[in-house]
Structure formats: C-alpha cells, structure tokens
Amino acid sequence: MEKKVYLVLENGQFFEGNAFGAEGEMTGEIVFATAMTGYLETLTDPSYYGQIVVQTFPLIGNYGVIPADFESAHSHVKAYVVREWCQEPSNFRSEGNLDTFLKEQNVIGLCNIDTRQLTRIIREYGVMNARIVTSIENLDNIVAELKQYRVADAVKNTTCQQITTIKPEDAKYKVVLMDFGAKKHIHQELEKRGCEVVIVPAHTTYEQIMEMKPDGIMLSNGPGDPAENIEVIEELKKLLATKIPIFGICLGHQLVALATGAKTIKLKYGHRGANQPVKDLVTGNVYITSQNHGYAVDSNTLSEDCSVRFINANDNTCEGIDYQEIPVFTVQFHPEANGGPRDTMFLFDRFITLMGGNK
Numbered sequence: 001m002e003k004k005v006y007l008v009l010e011n012g013q014f015f016e017g018n019a020f021g022a023e024g025e026m027t028g029e030i031v032f033a034t035a036m037t038g039y040l041e042t043l044t045d046p047s048y049y050g051q052i053v054v055q056t057f058p059l060i061g062n063y064g065v066i067p068a069d070f071e072s073a074h075s076h077v078k079a080y081v082v083r084e085w086c087q088e089p090s091n092f093r094s095e096g097n098l099d100t101f102l103k104e105q106n107v108i109g110l111c112n113i114d115t116r117q118l119t120r121i122i123r124e125y126g127v128m129n130a131r132i133v134t135s136i137e138n139l140d141n142i143v144a145e146l147k148q149y150r151v152a153d154a155v156k157n158t159t160c161q162q163i164t165t166i167k168p169e170d171a172k173y174k175v176v177l178m179d180f181g182a183k184k185h186i187h188q189e190l191e192k193r194g195c196e197v198v199i200v201p202a203h204t205t206y207e208q209i210m211e212m213k214p215d216g217i218m219l220s221n222g223p224g225d226p227a228e229n230i231e232v233i234e235e236l237k238k239l240l241a242t243k244i245p246i247f248g249i250c251l252g253h254q255l256v257a258l259a260t261g262a263k264t265i266k267l268k269y270g271h272r273g274a275n276q277p278v279k280d281l282v283t284g285n286v287y288i289t290s291q292n293h294g295y296a297v298d299s300n301t302l303s304e305d306c307s308v309r310f311i312n313a314n315d316n317t318c319e320g321i322d323y324q325e326i327p328v329f330t331v332q333f334h335p336e337a338n339g340g341p342r343d344t345m346f347l348f349d350r351f352i353t354l355m356g357g358n359k
Contacts, residue, residue, distance in 0.1 A: 006136050007052075007081065010128035010146040013223075014136055015118060021102025021109030027053040027149050028078030030130035031294065034118045034273030037063075038339030043077060043107070043356055044070040046158035046181030047222035047250065047292045052130050056119050056273075058309040061086040065101045066095025069257040069338065070274075077222070079132050083115045108132050114147055126268045127294060142301040154224025155232070155251075157179045159202035167235060171196040171350030172217040173355050178202060180222030180232070180251050185336040189348045190218065203231065206238035216245040216355045217299075219252025220335065224296055226254035226264050233259045240326055245354035247347070248330035250293055256330050257297040257321060260306060267317070270294035271332075274340030277313035278320075278333055286313055289333035290340030296332065297321065326352045 002018035009030065032054040033042055039060050043054060050280070060082040062099060085098055094126040102109045110132055129146040141199070153285055159179035166187060172194040177187055180202050189198045200220075209217065236259040240248065248256045254264050271291040278289045297318040299308050310320030310331060320331040329351075 002111075003134075005110060006133050008111065008122065008131050008133055008136060008139065008146070010130065010142050011121075011125055012139070012144065012230075013121060014139070015113050017081075017315045018114040018259040019109065020099050020111055021024060021080065025133050026052070026079045026107055026108050027077040027129065027146065029127060029139070029149075029151055030054065030113075030122065031127055031270060031286040032056055032122055032294070034275060035290070035340065036274070038274055039084050040066060040069045041071050041132055041183075041339050043075045043105075044072045045292060046072050046076045047160070047183075047221050047223045048156045049076040049158050049181065051077060052081060052132070053077045054081040054115055054118055054122070054142065054143050055083075055250060056115055057077060057085040059086060059114070060084070061098035063091035065090030065096035065098060066091070066093045067095060068093070071185065071338070075107050076181075077107055078109040079110065081110045081113055081115065081118070083110050083111070085109065094244050115242065123269050127270060139240075151224055152228070154236055155202050155229055158223055161201060163201070163204075164189060165196065165198045166199070167196040168194065170194050173352070174198065174213065175216045175218050176200055176209050176212055176214040177220060178204065180220050180255075181227075182220035182222070183334070183336065184247055185338040186218065186220055186249065189336050189345070192336060193352050195205040202229070202236075205236045209239065210242070214244060216247065218351070219248035219255060219330070221250035221252065223251070223291070224250055224292055225266075228257060229255060231308065240328065242328045243326050244349065246331040247351040247354075248328075249334060250332060253321065253330035253332050254295060255305075256328065257302070260323070261301070261303055262306070263298045263301040264295045265298050266295050267293075271312065274337070276333060277342075278310050283311060288341045289344060291333045293332060294312075306327055
C-alpha cells in the first residue's frame, strides 16, 4: 500500500500524494522539467543539485533504468515528483525500475500529484522552496522554515575530487574539462572528435591548468547561483587572457560572462526540458535545444567586445555569446543533449576548429 505524504510549497499551498522510492522528509527548491523522455538523464544531472524536480510528462519510468544513459554516477536531486510512475517498465535495455533506483539513491519519490496544476503554480508564483512531509499539522512552521532554505555550495558538492584523464587512441587535441558538475556526455562528445580529455575539479588553478599545456579548455554545466563561485571566476579571468580556445556550456557560459564583467539574473521559473527554441542571430536559424538552468546572463551588462549569438525564442534571454577579441564562445543550452534534440552538436565541431581544425 502506498504511503500518504504531502508536498508543501513556500507560498503555503500543499498537495497530497503517495510516496515511492526512499522514505523520509526533504526540503529543496522546486522546479519543473518539460521533457517527454530523458528522465534518467534528469535524475543524474548534477545541475539539479538541491532541487525537487517535477516532471510535467504524466508517465515516468516506463522504459526502466538504463545505467548507460546516466549523466553521472548518482542522483543529485533532493526529491522527484511525478503524476504516475510505472512499476513494470518495458524496454530491452532496461536493467531495473524507477522505484528501486530511487531507493538505492536515497531519493524520495512522490506520485499521484496533479503535476499540471503544480507546474502552473510554479509558473505563476516563480521557483520557490518546498518540502515533502508526512504530516501537515504544523503547516505554519513548515512554511516559515521553507522561507529560510537556500541552495548553497552547489558546485563544491558536485565537482569531481581528483583529476581524471581519458585518452582515445586517435587523440589529436588535449582538452582540459573544468568540472562544475559536468554531464558525462560532454566529455564523450569531445572524445568522439579525437580529444584527450583531462577532467579537473572546479577549484583547479590557472597555474595547474597551464602546466597541462591544453589545446583547449571546456567549461561544463553545473548547479546553483553562478555568482557564488568567486574563486573560479578569478581563475577564469587569467585563463581568458591566455587566448587558449574556450568553450563554455550552461554554468560555464555564465561564469565566463561574469569573468568579463557581466552580471547574471535569476529567471522566474527557468528553462528545463528538451524543447527550448533558440534563435541564432547570425544565421537566423532556430534550433530546438535541451536546457536546465535557473539563471541567465543579463545581455544589457555585456561589454562591447561581446556579441550575443543565440537568444531564447520564448523570452529573448541570452542563450549564447561570441567573444570578439579572444577565441571563446559559450552557450546556455546543452549541445550534447542527452536526452534531447541534437540540433546543435555542430558546436563541438566549432570548438575543434578553434583548436586548429583537423591535424
């Protein structure tokens, strides 16, 4: 029999549902993700650190658990909210079910929630804190505590702890990947293009990176408020001055902007899903992209040598920047896009070209 639990929102509203996965109570920042597939990638994406994730697609778990699709070794979400979860998945690649996976990852699941209504509330009110509880007798106290919660030290809690080198046989380039909470498929796309990838922790210094003599530097995605990473931003300022080719994705995109003097803003409810339309202001092409971020670069604060290359077609927020005086470009969306559309994979090829093209 499924256990009754409650989802309490910071604005005082609450939902009654049923528990699955791990047991207990949990607080986090509640966000929604609109992708129809890719729930495994969502659950293992470090960018969701500190957050309770609501899936807008009504049925989750139907193709099981497939470790090969994971973006990292374990889940980083605080809790997982779905309309309905599938107890008997059907997929030839499946190696387990969602309930067991969440128990193993110590992630609380909540089902039989009206996720459509919940998403509308988040869109109207904005991203807020929430808590999964077994009782709402002390609702006022719960709401008061929610107002004090914040996601802190997100990058410090998701970055790798040691340097790892992945070197394919046909390696032509050496790329240092700064791991701010990197998705696995980023380094896999670099490997496919003949790159030796040296994955380093977020706190790696300019001097340490220069000793590695990289042909290029990749700045990964990651969670939390980008402005919180003061030490990283200072190291990036030094790296930008070297004129080594740099490609930044998501948090990496935001950190480069901050290092060049721009500012970031928190979006009302963010962009999370695999169906975000992005317009290339140079070609006029529109791409469907995979995204997961709650902050954006404020285009009005960019310096004159920065050119906005991509914008979100829904709200016109900055989705990509070309830097005119240095070999650097960054994007807010995910060109590696697992799971999601692969319309912008060509950006990895652009990075290869910046490093010298085909050697």
